[in-house]
Amino acid sequence: MNPFRAAIAVARKDLVSEWRTREMVPALAQFVVLALLIGNFGFQIDSRNAPSIAPGILWLALVFAGLIAFGRTFAAEREQSSLEAMLMTPASPVAIFAGKALAASVLLILCEVVLLPALSLFFGTPFSGDLVVAVLLATIGMASLGCLFAAIVARVRARELLLPLLTLPLWIPFIVAGGQAVQSAMGLPGSYDQAIGLLIDFDILFVVLTSLAARFVLDE
């Protein structure tokens, strides 16, 4: 069985199921807007300091939205024990994992479609292609790691506790490089190109590593 077609089929299944229920994306969109609201009350933001505060709020909102999105990735499969059924098909566990990760990143990207314009709207920070590229590159690596650890904790008792504890430290490289890139995209000092280069390096490293590890996490 062609692994790419299997991955696309799994992703399509997840996205169709999301389209029929329309649960996650509206909830995530509302969550990020609420996060911006809290950022507004937590800081004294004016037009001068907005570019130095907005990147931090962006990453906080994105990271926690990501935790919610990836935490739900395997929830439906667990509740209906459908993961075992999928693993019994000839599709390789890596292809199934890639499909789940793809679907989860699409959901997170849809949430970013709300987050990035809302950030510019509320805080008056510049909205640019550079900003979008930086956030998208970070999303790829975060999605691969987030999905791997969501699969790991899916079989653990206190999964809601454990997912952030395991995932957040591993996301730090993406937040460091992505944070730098977003800051430069908003006009703060720092090299944008260097940060984007690092993000691409981290994406390649962690996509390869998670694909290698997926076999041990899903295979049973």
Place this chain on the structure above:
Amino acid sequence: MNKLNRFEKASVGAVALMLLAGGAIFFYAPTDFLQGPVQRIFYLHVSSAIAAYGCFAVVLLGGAIFLRTENYAADRWARAGALVGVVFTTVTLVMGMLWAKKVWGAFWVWDARLTSTLVLWIIYAGYLLVRRLTEPGRQAARLAAVVGIFGFVDVPVVHFSVTWWVTHHPGPVIINDALPAQMLATFLFTMLCTIVLAAVMITIRYRIETLMDMKQLIAGPVHVVITREPEPVQ
């Protein structure tokens, strides 16, 4: 002395070595000209960092061997290494913070080395939590092995990703000949003693893990029943 078993003898030996190292640190090593007595933190601070890396290498190796061979002894070594490694990382962090307060004027700065050590601590504390929250068995061991391997890979990556910020932490002083002979001798001796201590601790912990696994095995039939996840109650 005959009453002691081999683990107790090893512990007594390791503690005696650490006391000797303490003697060397306070009475043999000269006082640093610039920093004064606080520089004596250096010996144990760096030694326990090296011991912690050694422990996490045990976790990495144990996890990798378990994934390949399903040998439970390898998993027990990994569990023992993670616990002892977290202890030594804690020692490194606490001593480093005390030293930093005196020399840099703050307990914490977001420097590359400090950030990556904190991440190291968080990852392996998470590893221990994974072990606590999973029912012991093949699944738990495989999941934990993946966590241990990712943790080991992530730390150099975190370190690299923050190094473009200004770093406060001194670079390696041992390699470029900056230490006087007496300091170097004290450091090497302390490092040796700390590594022996870590090895003894891991061995004892390995024994405890073995006994706990045997207990699981004896309680086998009951265990099979409780590992089944209950159906979600609506």
